[in-house]
Amino acid sequence: MSEYKNPVLKAGKHKVTSPFGMRTIFGKRSMHNGIDLVGAGATLDYIIAFADGVVKISKNSSTAGEYVELDHGNGNYTRYLHMKKGSRTVKVGQTVKKGQVLGYMGATGNVTGAHLHFDIKVGGKFVDPAPYLDGEREFEKTVNNIKAWQLAAIEDGFKLPKYGADGKWGKECEEVAKNAVCKQRLTYKYKNLTKIVQDAVGVTVDGKFGSKTKAAVKNFQKLVGLKDDGRVGINTWKKILGVK
Numbered sequence: 001m002s003e004y005k006n007p008v009l010k011a012g013k014h015k016v017t018s019p020f021g022m023r024t025i026f027g028k029r030s031m032h033n034g035i036d037l038v039g040a041g042a043t044l045d046y047i048i049a050f051a052d053g054v055v056k057i058s059k060n061s062s063t064a065g066e067y068v069e070l071d072h073g074n075g076n077y078t079r080y081l082h083m084k085k086g087s088r089t090v091k092v093g094q095t096v097k098k099g100q101v102l103g104y105m106g107a108t109g110n111v112t113g114a115h116l117h118f119d120i121k122v123g124g125k126f127v128d129p130a131p132y133l134d135g136e137r138e139f140e141k142t143v144n145n146i147k148a149w150q151l152a153a154i155e156d157g158f159k160l161p162k163y164g165a166d167g168k169w170g171k172e173c174e175e176v177a178k179n180a181v182c183k184q185r186l187t188y189k190y191k192n193l194t195k196i197v198q199d200a201v202g203v204t205v206d207g208k209f210g211s212k213t214k215a216a217v218k219n220f221q222k223l224v225g226l227k228d229d230g231r232v233g234i235n236t237w238k239k240i241l242g243v244k
């Protein structure tokens with residue numbers, strides 16, 4: 001049992017009962033978009049805010065149970081599910097500080113036992129919370145993916161005249177994404193956008209759209225359920241950036 005740099009439990013220690021990722025429940029494969037935790041020694045504990053933020057949701061739902069969602073800006077959110085009935089300490093719109101108690105672990109909603117389901121969205125997209133809890137990744141310093149993409153597009157010579165790099169996905173972004181496509185060739189004139197693709201598909205980030213990048217794009221497309229043609233079209237961009 002280790003201590004965590006960025007805890008979500010007051011004692012600063014937790015045990016993972018179900019990690020982030022694909023899992024099988026009642027014979028069905030599904031995506032677990034968060035991490036399930038109990039306290040050290042399988043004990044219960046107070047749930048604390050993972051980072052400074054503003055309460056976006058604090059309510060009871062049939063599936064998530066008593067839960068709280070915090071907005072940390074830049075498209076970054078954290079959620080704390082299945083809290084004990086009546087234990088929530090925060091209201092919508094309230095500002096909270098890192099480490100502030102939000103409630104107590106419980107078994108409300110759709111669960112088999114008491115635990116905390118904790119999830120993180122970075123740039124509007126669910127990511128594995130483990131590296132953030134361990135302190136391998138800095139949550140407060142994570143970038144807004146869409147804003148980074150917009151800045152890269154502007155550097156590559158695209159124009160976003162109305163809204164600029166506002167961090168929000170809209171019609172202007174759709175237009176740029178349609179044009180910033182790898183077509184029939186393996187060369188890619190948009191160096192910065194290529195780097196974003198390479199970072200997303202897990203190959204060396206050098207800004208050159210070569211055969212390795214194309215193969216990795218195909219692999220990525222297969223994983224997210226797109227046609228694996230190795231071309232970064234609008235649907236692939238949306239998956240890369242986690243936008244609908």
Ligand SMILES: [Zn+2]
Binds near residue numbers: 018118
């Ligand atoms: Zn969970």
